[in-house]
Each structure stands twice: as C-alpha cells, then as structure tokens.
Amino acid sequence: MDPFLRTERPSYRSAITHPTLAMRRRLARLRRIVTAMAFVAALLLPARLAITVIPSSSVVVAGAALRAGRILTSKDVAIRDVPRSGVLPGMSSERNEVVGRTLLADVLEGEPLSHAVLTESPSVPQGYAALEVPVIGTGRGITPGDRLVLLSDGECRETDRQEGLCPVSDKAIVLDLSAKQQDTTFLSLALPAAEALRVTRMSGVAPMVAISPPSR
Template sequence: MMTFFHDHGHGRIPPGPLSLRNRRRIRRARDGFAVVAIALACIAMAFMQTNRQTISIVVAADSLRAGSVLSRKDLESRSIPVGSALGSAFESALGRVFSRVDDAVGLVLLVDTAQGDVVSHSMASDAVQPPAHYATMDVPVVAAPQGNSVGRHAILATDTGCGEGTTDDDGLCTVSSDAIILDVPHESEGTTILSCAMPAADALRVTRMARDTPLVAVSSSD
C-alpha cells in the first residue's frame, strides 16, 4: 500500500526569513523618515533664524544736551528685527546711524537728544582738539554762552583782583582772551563749571583768580 504525504508548505517562503526582511525594510524606512525629518527641522530652524536676524543701532541712554561729549554711559545698543517695519527703515538708513557704541564715544553731540533717540552720524562731530601748548582746566563761571558752545572761543573775565588800568568799560578785566570751550557747562555744589583749554599763562591767571572768587564771567568772543 502506498501512502502519499502531502506537504502543504511546499513552495512557500519560510516565515522566519520573510519576517526578518520586513523588519529590515521597516528599519530602513524609519531611518529614511528620520533623515527627512532632520532635514526639514534644519530648514525650519534656518528659516526661523533668518526671520530673527537683527540689526544694531545706538540710542541715547538718557536725555543729552547739545555739546555733550559722548561716553559709554550716555549710549545704549538696541537690536531691531530685520523683518519688522522699523528694522526695514533702519536698514535703509545704515551708514547714517551708529551701529556700535564705541564708534560714537568721544564725539560731541550737536543737538539736544531725548532718551531713546537714535544717534546718527549727522548728530555728532569730532571732539575739540585744542593746540598742544594749551592747558585744560575747569573754570567756575557766573554765565556761559547759550546753546551748543563746544568748540567756541570765549573770553574769561572777572571783576575782582584786577590791576589798576586793566578793567574795561564794564569794570571787568580779561583773564584769558582765548579760552576754548571743551564741554557743556555742568553744576557742582551750586556753581556752574566750564571745561576750557587756554594758553598756559592764562591758566595760571585763572587759577589765581579762582582762589579769591570762584565766579568768573564768560562772554563769547565770536
């Protein structure tokens, strides 16, 4: 008697190796998706970074008077988004506004400036450079030229300690006929102080006069 055994699995691919191949395909697909996801994330980050680009501008940290010599404490740096309307306006003005605080330090402000105002190149000029043989000193004064007097020449005079025949029609005698104003006047203990440069001989006279009277009249010689 002949018995036939039928192998129903004949001709089929064993399940084990097929499952392994599937797992490999899935793994490769996942790796591919991961690469794509990373690429998309990088593109998104680059796009966001582009949108967040900024430009730097310099603004006044406080209200400043015309004639002030700018220092670091007077100025602040601000960042403006490039994509904003304000940023676009400043982009078109680049070259006319300061982008670094250090570039404006030491310059003389030509106009009164409010806190937060943008500082441009047209608003400042180089500081006054007096002649090398001039002496620099702070002079107590009872009056100072109005407006932006920095860089102007002035006459320093007093009404006390004048020698006989040295007074003018107003009863004043000239202590210095060529004092160069270096900074805006400032107050110190109720007295107005003016920073000036003058010939050394004039500086000695001003020093002697100031010992007797702290008030020295200033009149512009312009």
C-alpha cells in the same frame, strides 16, 4: 429557537481586529488624505514664517536723556534692534563710532545717535593747559570747540573793560561742559599756560563770566 440556527452580529472589537475589505479601503483613503494635508502644511509653514519675520538692524541710541555739549562715554549709549526700514543714513551701529564724540544737540533716551548730532571732540593744543573753571550762568548755547572770553570783576585799566568787567583770557577753548551747581557751570577749558595761571588765581578771588568773542 434552535441555538444552532441563531446568528450573532460581529462585535466592534472583531471589526477592528478583522477589518472588512471596505473598511480597509476607507482607512487607506483616510491615511492618504492625512498625509496630503501634512505635506501641504509643511510647504506653507516656512512661507508664513518668512512673511511674519521682520528684518532688523542694530543701532546706537542714547542710554539716557543727554544735553548738548556732552562728550559721550560708553555708559551714555546703548545698542537696540530696530526694523531695517527705520535705519537712516548716518546712524551708527557700533559703540566705538560715537564714544568720545560730542553732542551738538539735546537727545532723549532711546533716540538714535546719528552723525548729524555729533562732532569730533576738541583736543588740547600744544602749549595749552586744561583746567576746570567755574563760571556764572547756565552755559546754555556753549558747546565743545567754542572759543570764549573770560571776564572777572577784578582790577584792570578802564579802557580794557568789556561789559564792565576785566578780561582774564581771550583764548579759552571749551573742551567739555562739566557739572552744574545752582547758577554756576564748570567748564573744562584749554588755555595758554600763562593765562591758565592767571585764570586759576583769579577764579578763587572773583566769579568768572564766559562770553563769546566779538565777531571780526
């Protein structure tokens, strides 16, 4: 065969470097399709993110399991983010809204500290003294602000005895529930100065019992 009459098909490299008119049209159409898809994706992405992001708010929770009667410190509380739909009226968002207040009920770790389980901590009235007094019993049911009668197995007139024990003070105000050791609870109490001296002297001689005063 005459080599001058032989025809060769264009190579792949030649088609790329020298595209035909039809190929150029196909490439232009493909670029338009890709551009349109990118534009649609850019429009849909923010909408999708808006749907998946859940608004949240910060609330104050118990940092550990706490007993009723505890006066809260900054170490007792923590801040957690919760879904905004779960925030109820009375929940606190700042530590300083709960620190220094007293728990009215037991709370679990992570439980929100709402105003419903908190009360203002009692203060020491003028003319009173604050001291820790060991009393027999668990102290369950006693909360800060309660008024108590302190009794002791000491000497007193028989007519003065209550529950078979002698009254030492009938004006004790509970400030806080301190540490508990076995069957003895240490109560932080506010007492009139004269009764505080008597309680201090008697508590080292005989065990104290705290009871609620009789209702009048």
